[in-house]
Amino acid sequence: MALEAPVFLVEDDAAVRKGCEQALSLADIPVRGFGDGEVMLAAFASTSPALVVSDVRLPGLDGLALLRRLHDCDRELPVLLMTGHGDVAMAVEAMREGAYDFIEKPFPSERLVAAVRSALERRALILENRELKARLGDGIARIIGQSAAMQNVRRLVANLAPTGVDILINGETGCGKEVVARAIHEASGQRGPFVAINCGALPESVVESELFGHEAGAFTGAGRRRIGRIEHASGGTLFLDEIESMPLNLQVKLLRVLQERCLERLGSNQSIAVDCRLVAASKVDLKALSDAGQFRADLYYRLGVVSIDLPALRDHREDIPLLMAHFLQEAAQRYQRPLVSWTPADLLRWGAHDWPGNVRELKNVAERCALGLPDALFPVDTPASSFSLAACVDRAEKQIIEEALRQCKGNVADTAESLQTPKKTLYDKLTRHGIVVERFR
Numbered sequence: 001m002a003l004e005a006p007v008f009l010v011e012d013d014a015a016v017r018k019g020c021e022q023a024l025s026l027a028d029i030p031v032r033g034f035g036d037g038e039v040m041l042a043a044f045a046s047t048s049p050a051l052v053v054s055d056v057r058l059p060g061l062d063g064l065a066l067l068r069r070l071h072d073c074d075r076e077l078p079v080l081l082m083t084g085h086g087d088v089a090m091a092v093e094a095m096r097e098g099a100y101d102f103i104e105k106p107f108p109s110e111r112l113v114a115a116v117r118s119a120l121e122r123r124a125l126i127l128e129n130r131e132l133k134a135r136l137g138d139g140i141a142r143i144i145g146q147s148a149a150m151q152n153v154r155r156l157v158a159n160l161a162p163t164g165v166d167i168l169i170n171g172e173t174g175c176g177k178e179v180v181a182r183a184i185h186e187a188s189g190q191r192g193p194f195v196a197i198n199c200g201a202l203p204e205s206v207v208e209s210e211l212f213g214h215e216a217g218a219f220t221g222a223g224r225r226r227i228g229r230i231e232h233a234s235g236g237t238l239f240l241d242e243i244e245s246m247p248l249n250l251q252v253k254l255l256r257v258l259q260e261r262c263l264e265r266l267g268s269n270q271s272i273a274v275d276c277r278l279v280a281a282s283k284v285d286l287k288a289l290s291d292a293g294q295f296r297a298d299l300y301y302r303l304g305v306v307s308i309d310l311p312a313l314r315d316h317r318e319d320i321p322l323l324m325a326h327f328l329q330e331a332a333q334r335y336q337r338p339l340v341s342w343t344p345a346d347l348l349r350w351g352a353h354d355w356p357g358n359v360r361e362l363k364n365v366a367e368r369c370a371l372g373l374p375d376a377l378f379p380v381d382t383p384a385s386s387f388s389l390a391a392c393v394d395r396a397e398k399q400i401i402e403e404a405l406r407q408c409k410g411n412v413a414d415t416a417e418s419l420q421t422p423k424k425t426l427y428d429k430l431t432r433h434g435i436v437v438e439r440f441r
């Protein structure tokens, strides 16, 4: 562990404190000693200890009060109490209040070291869990979109990721297949790497050794042994992009890997266990391809057990403002430019565009706008009346209501309150704008 967090030790008896510090230092456990609780709390404000060992009887703040103060800041901080003779009742109360353990004085130094070690292990687990939780949230949160379709995608990813099941992601170009594949990996809790391979971009002669690896001398030019990508993905995720362009003969081999969970490097008979999760992505309907004999049906059925279908952007246009806002902000930061805003005319044009390149195309448009260039989309023939003040106010009102509904998760009473509007008025406006409340739940 880099820069290990120290153990904070609170003991007013200088001799005992010194003894404990020495015992812990000898066991390679970094420690910082304090003569009273207040001083320790002051240090706690700037340094996070791995855990706190404290005497229960202290001048000023006693061990129990200290425990409460520490747990007010971090409920999961292990606190070990040292109790003198006759303090057992207090120690029991402390345990009930969430102390990790107590040691009765006098104790041999090994007892202290053992108790601290066990608490450190517990702390490491807690931190690992926190990190995992943070990562779980992150990957999925990067999938932007509040439309029902995108919410469903996030829900699927959250549910499927931890199961380890192989997943096929379907979707047109630029609609976020790789974003989703990475989110699955991050939310899976797997410690191994995310290894992406584009089956369409590699020449057929290279794909095989790239995927499976080879032994030295397996073929002309194979000078040294090479570990394939599947092996590299061990303990992690292998992302096979454009699986539809995988040559048929390799599909057979891949199927074997998926079924038997083992592979052989080229030029070797030795079977190597495979323990990665496979996420594949396809731009075309694999079923149709397999019906046409261009993709192995058995592989399709094996891959397609669990699939996630990503919608084309034109099928969730309501996410355009959110995506645009995100990419405009990202571009403004990247190019160190002021954040640009859009006009109702821009929104209309974007709303009418078909987005054949999906979110990637939208991201490019955002970048152009951020750089002050025209978005290069055809202007839409819109009646001049769409830009009247009334029409603009109307559109803004609809957007504000939708945003409030989103924040209140489709609860109309809460939305009315947040907009400081009578419920009846809000219902009228919902009807007038054709807003379906269920979409926000």
Ligand SMILES: Nc1ncnc2c1ncn2[C@@H]1O[C@H](COP(=O)(O)OP(=O)(O)OP(=O)(O)O)[C@@H](O)[C@H]1O
Binding pocket: 142, 143, 144, 145, 171, 172, 173, 174, 175, 176, 177, 178, 179, 180, 283, 359, 360, 363
């Ligand atoms: N829902 C989304 N939220 C945030 N960013 C997205 C989303 N969908 C796509 N993107 C962004 O759009 C771009 C294209 O996404 P990605 O590479 O995942 O698409 P793809 O489906 O793999 O495309 P292709 O089939 O062309 O490989 C990326 O920059 C990605 O960050």
Ligand SMILES: [Mg+2]
Binding pocket: 177, 178, 241
């Ligand atoms: Mg891709």
